[in-house]
Amino acid sequence: MKLSTITLSFIMIALVQLSCKQEVKPKRTxxxxxxxxxxxxxxxxxxxxxxxxxxxxxxxxxxxLLEENKANFLKSRKWYKHAxxxxxxxxxxxxxxxxxxxxxxVEIDDYMDIxxxxxxxxxxxxxxxxxxxxxxxxxxDIVLKYLQARIPYIRKxxxxxxxxxxxxxxxxxxxxxxxxxxxxTGFDSPMLSNSLNEAIYNYESIEKVLAxxxxxxxxxxxxxxxxxxxxxxxxxxxxxEFDTFDRYEFIKKHTHTQLTLINETATDWKIQLNTSRxxxxxxENIFSKKFFNMKMFSLKGSPEITEERIALGKKLFNDNxxxxxxxxxxxxxxxxxxxxxxxxxxxxxxGVELQRNSPTLTYAVYQKSFFYDGRxxxxxxxxxxxxxxxxxxxxxxxxxxxxxxxxxxYKTAFDSLYNGAMTxxxxxxxxxxxxxxxxxxxxxxxxxMQGIENSLTHEEKLGFNLFMGKAAxxxxxxxxxxNGTVPPKYVETEFENLGVxxxxxxxxxxxxxxPGMYYPYKVEEKRNFxxxxxxxxxxxxxxxxxxxxxxxxxxxxxxxxxGGGQGMGLDVPFQTLPPDSLNLTETESKAIIAFMxxxxxxxxxxxxx
Numbered sequence: 001m002k003l004s005t006i007t008l009s010f011i012m013i014a015l016v017q018l019s020c021k022q023e024v025k026p027k028r029t030x031x032x033x034x035x036x037x038x039x040x041x042x043x044x045x046x047x048x049x050x051x052x053x054x055x056x057x058x059x060x061x062x063x064x065l066l067e068e069n070k071a072n073f074l075k076s077r078k079w080y081k082h083a084x085x086x087x088x089x090x091x092x093x094x095x096x097x098x099x100x101x102x103x104x105x106v107e108i109d110d111y112m113d114i115x116x117x118x119x120x121x122x123x124x125x126x127x128x129x130x131x132x133x134x135x136x137x138x139x140x141d142i143v144l145k146y147l148q149a150r151i152p153y154i155r156k157x158x159x160x161x162x163x164x165x166x167x168x169x170x171x172x173x174x175x176x177x178x179x180x181x182x183x184x185t186g187f188d189s190p191m192l193s194n195s196l197n198e199a200i201y202n203y204e205s206i207e208k209v210l211a212x213x214x215x216x217x218x219x220x221x222x223x224x225x226x227x228x229x230x231x232x233x234x235x236x237x238x239x240x241e242f243d244t245f246d247r248y249e250f251i252k253k254h255t256h257t258q259l260t261l262i263n264e265t266a267t268d269w270k271i272q273l274n275t276s277r278x279x280x281x282x283x284e285n286i287f288s289k290k291f292f293n294m295k296m297f298s299l300k301g302s303p304e305i306t307e308e309r310i311a312l313g314k315k316l317f318n319d320n321x322x323x324x325x326x327x328x329x330x331x332x333x334x335x336x337x338x339x340x341x342x343x344x345x346x347x348x349x350x351g352v353e354l355q356r357n358s359p360t361l362t363y364a365v366y367q368k369s370f371f372y373d374g375r376x377x378x379x380x381x382x383x384x385x386x387x388x389x390x391x392x393x394x395x396x397x398x399x400x401x402x403x404x405x406x407x408x409x410y411k412t413a414f415d416s417l418y419n420g421a422m423t424x425x426x427x428x429x430x431x432x433x434x435x436x437x438x439x440x441x442x443x444x445x446x447x448x449m450q451g452i453e454n455s456l457t458h459e460e461k462l463g464f465n466l467f468m469g470k471a472a473x474x475x476x477x478x479x480x481x482x483n484g485t486v487p488p489k490y491v492e493t494e495f496e497n498l499g500v501x502x503x504x505x506x507x508x509x510x511x512x513x514x515p516g517m518y519y520p521y522k523v524e525e526k527r528n529f530x531x532x533x534x535x536x537x538x539x540x541x542x543x544x545x546x547x548x549x550x551x552x553x554x555x556x557x558x559x560x561x562x563g564g565g566q567g568m569g570l571d572v573p574f575q576t577l578p579p580d581s582l583n584l585t586e587t588e589s590k591a592i593i594a595f596m597x598x599x600x601x602x603x604x605x606x607x608x609x
Contacts, residue, residue, distance in 0.1 A: 003170075010280045011430060027215050028215055029216055031271075032162055035162050042160060045205070049080075049205065050151055051155070052079035056076035057081065058390035060072045060073065061144070066129070067418060073126070078259070081103055081198045085155070085171055085175035086160075088178060089167065091158070091159070093144055097150070100192070101119065101188075102190075103119065105117045106526055108502045116525055120147065123190060128143065128190055151358065165271050171209070172210070175205075176496070177255075178486040179202055180481050181286065181474075182487050182488070183195060184196065184245065185469065186242065195244075197237075199238050202236070203237070210223065210227070217268055222268050236253075244467060246461075248456075256284060256286070262281075277296060278489065278490040278491060280292065286449070287441060289442075294365070295363050303417075303488055304417065308416070308428055309429075310408075310433055313429075316434075321393065323395055329386075332347070336542065339360050340359065345544050349391050356547065362479045362534070362536055364438045364549055366490070367434065367531070373517050373519070373529075378432075380425075398424070400424055440601055443479070443536070445460075456598065459594045460595050462591040464591050466584070467595055471584060473535075474608055477532060481536065483532055484496070484534060496576045499577065500530075502549060506568060517530070529574075529576075536601070537601055538602050539553070539596065557593060560582065561584045562581055563579040565577075566579035
């Protein structure tokens with residue numbers, strides 16, 4: 001039937017009127033104080049990734065062929081990595097559990113409450129499936145059952161209800177930091193070195209989150225810049241193999257660009273990220289002094305860190321009247337040696353050799369535990385233990401307080417800087433403030449990363465890429481402090497058992513008998529564990545290791561290259577360092593050392609006061 005022109009006109013008018021009556025959804029926008037209107041979409045993305053990870057892990061079973069289990073593992077792991085940015089942000093305890101290295105974890109509350117926990121994580125699953133040893137169906141079954149129950153549990157108990165837009169932006173920021181400092185190092189893919197692909201999965205989820213927020217961008221070109229940057233990042237991650245990947249250029253080109261985009265996005269969305277976290281949310285360069293939030297590495301309620309308090313702390317640091325004999329902090333921590341002393345083991349009162357090597361105080365602020373065995377929880381607490389040690393200051397806090405009050409210079413300084421409160425607490429704070437200032441992030445490497453210089457040699461860049469990749473140094477010495485404080489939260493400092501010998505012989509080593517963290521609880525699984533030290537200023541801090549066994553960096557690199565104590569044939573039951581050789585060539589070993597030497601702070605490098 002042919003419709004008349006009039007009839008068609010009426011139909012057109014009716015359609016126009018109908019479309020006008022349809023509700024036009026208002027554009028969703030961001031808010032600083034209200035719950036995010038995008039929470040449901042983020043939650044649905046989270047559920048999709050978790051459900052997919054759970055689906056493939058449920059396909060795994062000890063009765064199935066190894067190749068089938070491997071295929072399902074890779075698919076489940078892929079979806080877990082898609083979920084990872086959200087798990088880190090909103091369920092960090094489960095992230096730490098699901099992503100845990102295949103190492104025993106010891107939880108100690110008191111002498112009667114000591115738990116030894118064997119991890120049941122994706123990393124353990126990877127080692128079981130791809131390790132050289134015959135697979136243990138019993139162990140595999142335990143890990144599978146845990147993950148098969150844990151992933152649905154995480155989904156059911158999620159907290160994605162009342163998040164604000166700033167929480168989602170911080171989630172993106174933490175994911176970017178995590179990828180650069182840990183994700184591309186091989187930290188959580190020890191057997192397959194699948195880290196670059198897994199970083200791609202992270203970025204694909206970041207891209208999806210940003211797509212959810214597309215309508216919220218006041219400046220559409222900023223959203224476009226994000227998408228172009230992430231697509232470029234993914235292409236670069238696809239371009240190379242793990243061992244040849246240029247991490248130096250990746251961080252400079254992509255990570256720092258993305259941190260700048262985070263700040264621009266915060267401005268665009270009219271929000272501010274939380275400043276009460278270990279990282280400064282506005283820092284745009286991982287290797288800048290601004291990257292860490294110094295307040296969060298100081299005692300809560302501490303006075304502000306000022307140049308005047310730093311100067312007071314420096315004077316106290318060098319004052320030998322604070323000990324019973326002639327020692328000061330500077331006795332064992334000499335500035336010209338990057339605040340070490342050059343001895344195998346520190347020399348205390350009356351020439352007594354102390355138990356361990358003097359660690360550098362540079363960048364010590366960015367640790368959560370102090371002393372090699374972690375017996376102090378902060379710089380101020382560490383000072384107390386030095387004061388009380390009979391082979392060090394051999395004094396007490398009350399006597400120190402009395403001596404300070406008798407000194408006219410200190411009276412004037414404390415009147416001005418601490419409102420006249422010349423307490424041992426404030427004395428310790430002043431010294432700790434000085435120590436906190438010893439982290440300038442102005443080494444040759446930092447200046448190149450910050451774009452101030454372009455002076456790194458090919459060998460030095462190669463060394464950094466090896467450090468972060470093939471040599472696996474950065475899986476324990478995390479950037480930017482290159483110590484054991486773990487990204488992206490930076491709230492825990494790791495301890496390792498390397499099987500360090502007491503002699504420097506590689507052919508006839510003898511295991512060092514220092515018990516490390518064994519005491520005071522006498523936990524065998526903690527024997528020979530020591531804090532992971534920073535490698536910053538390492539050119540100046542020899543001899544090396546907790547006992548000063550190695551005189552040169554060449555020996556240190558060789559020790560790691562052969563697989564630590566176990567690699568040399570020693571019986572080290574709980575060694576955390578893989579015993580397999582790194583297979584570093586002489587050229588590669590030299591490059592790693594060349595890189596480490598670029599981490600010398602400018603002031604120490606120049607030898608100025």
